[in-house]
Amino acid sequence: MEMTGAQIAIEELKAGGIDIAFGIPGGTIMPFYDELLKANFTHILTRHEQGATHMADGYARVSGKVAVVVATSGPGATNLITGLLTAQMDSVPLIAITGQVPTPMIGTDAFQEADIYGCSIPVTKYNWLVKDVREIQGVIREAIRVAATGRPGPVLVDIPKDIQTARAEYNPHAPTAGALPAVRQMPGPEAEGIEKLIEALERAERPVILAGAGIVKAGAAAALTQFARHAQIPVINTLLGLGGFPGTDPLFLGMPGMHGTAYANFALCECDLLINLGARFDDRVTGKVSSFCPRAVIAHVDIDAAEIGKRVRTHIPVLGDVRDVLRVLNQQVKPAERRSWLEQVESWKRDYPLQYGWDGSIKPQYVVEQIQEITGGEAMVSTGVGQHQMWAAQFLRFNEPRRFVSSGGLGTMGFGLPASIGAKFGRPDKESWLIDGDGSFAMTLVELATAAMYNVPIRAVILNNGFLGMVRQWQELFFGKRYSHSHYPKNPDFARIAEGYGVKGFSVRDVDQVRGVLEQAADHDGPVVMDFHVSPEENVWPMVPAGAGNDEMQLAPPSPELAR
Ligand SMILES: Cc1ncc(C[n+]2csc(CCOP(=O)(O)OP(=O)(O)O)c2C)c(N)n1
Numbered sequence: 001m002e003m004t005g006a007q008i009a010i011e012e013l014k015a016g017g018i019d020i021a022f023g024i025p026g027g028t029i030m031p032f033y034d035e036l037l038k039a040n041f042t043h044i045l046t047r048h049e050q051g052a053t054h055m056a057d058g059y060a061r062v063s064g065k066v067a068v069v070v071a072t073s074g075p076g077a078t079n080l081i082t083g084l085l086t087a088q089m090d091s092v093p094l095i096a097i098t099g100q101v102p103t104p105m106i107g108t109d110a111f112q113e114a115d116i117y118g119c120s121i122p123v124t125k126y127n128w129l130v131k132d133v134r135e136i137q138g139v140i141r142e143a144i145r146v147a148a149t150g151r152p153g154p155v156l157v158d159i160p161k162d163i164q165t166a167r168a169e170y171n172p173h174a175p176t177a178g179a180l181p182a183v184r185q186m187p188g189p190e191a192e193g194i195e196k197l198i199e200a201l202e203r204a205e206r207p208v209i210l211a212g213a214g215i216v217k218a219g220a221a222a223a224l225t226q227f228a229r230h231a232q233i234p235v236i237n238t239l240l241g242l243g244g245f246p247g248t249d250p251l252f253l254g255m256p257g258m259h260g261t262a263y264a265n266f267a268l269c270e271c272d273l274l275i276n277l278g279a280r281f282d283d284r285v286t287g288k289v290s291s292f293c294p295r296a297v298i299a300h301v302d303i304d305a306a307e308i309g310k311r312v313r314t315h316i317p318v319l320g321d322v323r324d325v326l327r328v329l330n331q332q333v334k335p336a337e338r339r340s341w342l343e344q345v346e347s348w349k350r351d352y353p354l355q356y357g358w359d360g361s362i363k364p365q366y367v368v369e370q371i372q373e374i375t376g377g378e379a380m381v382s383t384g385v386g387q388h389q390m391w392a393a394q395f396l397r398f399n400e401p402r403r404f405v406s407s408g409g410l411g412t413m414g415f416g417l418p419a420s421i422g423a424k425f426g427r428p429d430k431e432s433w434l435i436d437g438d439g440s441f442a443m444t445l446v447e448l449a450t451a452a453m454y455n456v457p458i459r460a461v462i463l464n465n466g467f468l469g470m471v472r473q474w475q476e477l478f479f480g481k482r483y484s485h486s487h488y489p490k491n492p493d494f495a496r497i498a499e500g501y502g503v504k505g506f507s508v509r510d511v512d513q514v515r516g517v518l519e520q521a522a523d524h525d526g527p528v529v530m531d532f533h534v535s536p537e538e539n540v541w542p543m544v545p546a547g548a549g550n551d552e553m554q555l556a557p558p559s560p561e562l563a564r
Contacts, residue, residue, distance in 0.1 A: 001171075005133040006035040006164040009097065009157075012140035014041065015172055018068055020059070020425060021097075022052040026072025027112060029099030031164035033070075044425065044454065049076050051418040051447040053083020057092050058422030062380050062402045064219070065426070066093045066147050073099045074112030077158070078119060082412060085123040087154040089409025090240060091217060093147040094154035096120070102162040103131055117158050125153030133166035137174065151304040152217060189301075189320025194328050196316045197275070197299045201333060204273035204297070206341045207233045210256065210285075213240035213408070214278015214303060214322050216401040221245065223326035224277065230330065232338045234345050236264045238279045239393050240408040247377060247397030253345065254354075257285040258544045259390040262352035265542070265550045267345055268293050276300040278322040281311045282409070291549030301325050354394050355556065361535040362511045364388060364463040368395040370515050371433060371461065374522055379403065379431035382420035384440025385411045387469040390540045392435040403430075414443030420458045421451050431522070434460040438491055438531075439468045445494075448501040451527040459521045460529045462494055465536045473539050498529035506530045 003011070009032065013021075020042040025033040036043050046052040049071045056067035071077050077098040087094045101110040117129040126146045128139050136159070143155045201207060215224050221244045228235045228251050235245040236253045245252055254261035256268055268274070274296045279285065281300075286292040289312055299316035300308050308317045318325055356365040368391050371381070377397045382405040383389040389406055398404055405423050407415040420434040441462050451458055465472075471486040495505030504524055506517045514532065521528040541556035 001169070002167050003170040004031065004035070004164065005130075005136045005159065005166050005168065006032040008133075008136045008168065008170045009140050009159065010035050010039045010041060011170065011172060012137055013068060013144075014039070016066070016141065016144040018066060018144070020044070021068040021070050022046055022055045022059070022422065023070030024049055024052060024072070024076060025070075026076045026099065028073040028101055028161045029070060029076070029097075029164075031161060032097065032099065032159070043070075044450065046418070046450050047446040048444065049079035050083050050414070051444050051450065053080050053094070053096070054086065054412075054415050054418035054444070055422030055425070055447070055450075056094055057083060057087050058382060058405050058419030059426035060092050060094055061405050061419070061426075062423045062430070063426035064402060066095060066144055067422070068095045068097065070097045071099070072112070073101055073116070074114040077116035078114055081119060081123055084120060084154045084156065086407050086410045086412045086415060088123050088125065090407065091152050091213065092154065093152035095143050095147055096154065096156040098156060098158045099164070100129065100158045100160040103160045104162075106160065116156065120156040123154070124156050127156040127158070129158045130163050131160070133163050133168040136163070136168070137170060189318060189325045189328065193316060193318035194325060197318060198329070198332055200273050200297050200299060200316060201231065201275075205338070206271045207273040207275060208267050208271040209233050209235045210238065210274060210276045210279050211235055211241045211244050212238045212277065212279025215241055215244035218278065218303070218321055218323040220278075220323035220326050221401045223323055223330060225249070227326050227330050227333070230335055231333050232336050232342060233275070234267055234342070236260070236267065238282070238285055238408070239406060241279060242393060242404045243398035243401040246399045248399060253349075255393050257287060257550065258546070259394065259540050259542065261354060261394070262542050262553065262555060263345060263348035265544070265553050266348045266352070269551050270344075271296045274298045276302075277326070278302060280307050283311070286312060286550070287544045287552070288547060288549040291551055352555065356538070359535070360511065362508070362514060362532055364465070364534040364538055365391050365395055366511070367461065367463060367514055367532050367534065368392055368435065370518055371435065372396050374518055375431060375433065377403075379433050380405060380420075380423045380427060381433045381435060382406065382416045382423055383434070384416040384436040385413045386437040386440060387465070387473060387538070387540050388435050388437045388463040391463070413437075413440040416440055417444050417460060418447045418450075420460065421447060421456050424456050424458060432456075432458045434458055436460060436462050437469060438462055438464040438466065438488065438494070441494065442492070445497065448498060448503050448527065448529070452502040455526050457525060458527050460527070461518075462529065462531045463534050464491065464494065464531050465534050465538065466491055467536060470540075472537070476537070476539070477543075478545070494529055494531040503527045503529055507533070509533045
């Protein structure tokens with residue numbers, strides 16, 4: 001039957017299992033929006049396109065589904081860039097649908113014309129400018145496939161207004177494969193690499209697993225847990241891998257690298273075999289590459305061939321889906337004991353635990369510990385970027401994947417609030433918490449209006465230190481305490497701002513009130529903002545200085561108040 005381009009696009013999204021989009025309308029996307037209203041399709045109207053992209057991103061991370069964000073041309077479309085790059089760096093499947101000026105006007109500097117196709121090339125996995133209505137069906141179908149398959153990522157489809165209203169024949173069953181650049185088909189995992197890995201494991205006395213986001217995306221968490229327990233190998237999770245292995249398992253060593261646990265970094269320095277499962281050897285993980293795992297044979301399993309050997313010399317490359325690889329390993333690897341290595345690891349855990357001082361002020365780490373106790377590791381927790389993000393990663397314990405939502409690769413401040421809203425739409429059965437910094441929160445707090453409008457029960461915790469804390473920490477340690485423009489001596493009253501948006505707000509300055517406020521918030525049936533005025537000059541420890549090796553990690557300086 002004949003349909004308009006806008007109708008076809010929506011039909012194909014629905015056929016791909018997509019039934020929700022986040023966005024803001026405008027001139028060039030109005031035909032698409034008009035059809036959305038008629039279609040059985042949920043749309044969340046946000047206050048800023050960046051917020052819409054992070055919401056879609058949060059939705060995708062917790063649900064594992066492809067998410068959609070919609071914007072008009074020009075400033076609507078360019079407002080997506082930060083969100084698209086955030087998703088690209090963290091391999092999140094996202095489709096951006098943007099309106100474009102009508103095709104005859106492209107290239108004339110028409111009102112609100114922007115070359116979003118060109119702008120989005122470096123921040124997406126693939127993108128299209130649709131110039132013929134007959135292409136829409138194939139493009140949308142391919143967009144879903146490209147976003148979700150192989151290493152997932154964001155794509156963008158730019159549709160001129162006249163193409164949205166033009167008509168074409170639509171047959172939902174029409175085969176469209178082959179019409180457009182196909183996603184490379186992943187071969188099965190190479191047997192040779194796996195064999196070498198098994199041999200190396202049989203020889204190894206001190207093996208360690210480094211498990212990244214690939215474990216989460218491949219749905220391989222259960223297979224990883226089985227493997228690690230069966231072969232008795234300690235597991236380190238990257239920031240985005242957290243929850244890919246149970247945080248309460250005795251084999252769990254926490255996060256590696258710049259703000260990793262001391263025992264994870266000791267294990268990396270001492271291991272004789274490192275098994276990287278779906279982690280991309282980010283510089284925040286490796287520190288100085290030349291002193292990364294100096295005694296180890298390095299095996300790397302990854303779905304993206306471009307990642308293998310990109311930063312770290314790899315002795316045993318294994319290209320493939322990490323879940324398939326783990327299936328083979330679980331069949332073939334013999335059980336092991338490794339008593340002395342595990343005892344060594346245990347003693348590091350005992351001697352160098354995560355800790356913080358105690359001086360009567362509200363310690364940010366204490367707030368995170370209380371959130372952990374209240375949620376029991378079951379809730380979804382989103383974060384901004386900065387010290388609070390690192391404390392959340394250090395002190396929370398996730399027992400399941402897709403619970404921790406954080407911008408790792410790009411480190412996008414302002415990500416947390418919209419992501420926590422999107423997460424609640426992605427998994428309405430789970431609680432959605434936000435741990436944010438005052439700087440990060442202020443960047444996108446306008447989305448409180450969205451939380452209020454849809455009554456999304458997010459629990460937003462601001463660890464308010466009145467500083468761009470992570471910047472201040474670097475200035476303290478590496479710039480002679482010269483706090484150049486990292487201080488907010490006059491922060492707004494976030495609780496009252498929340499109330500202005502119709503959101504319940506708490507302002508907390510007394511440590512004795514922390515637990516009670518968190519409990520009240522947990523019971524509230526709408527969105528809540530809790531502004532905790534925390535110890536302003538608290539630092540994140542341990543720390544590997546930028547450019548240093550993990551063996552140069554600094555532990556917390558000795559402190560008389562280090563009582564906890
Ligand atoms: C959009 C953006 N701008 C700047 C930065 C650089 N940056 C990284 S951490 C940080 C400070 C974060 O402050 P806040 O959100 O208050 O968290 P805190 O470190 O105090 O916990 C800054 C400015 C960034 N990551 N993202």
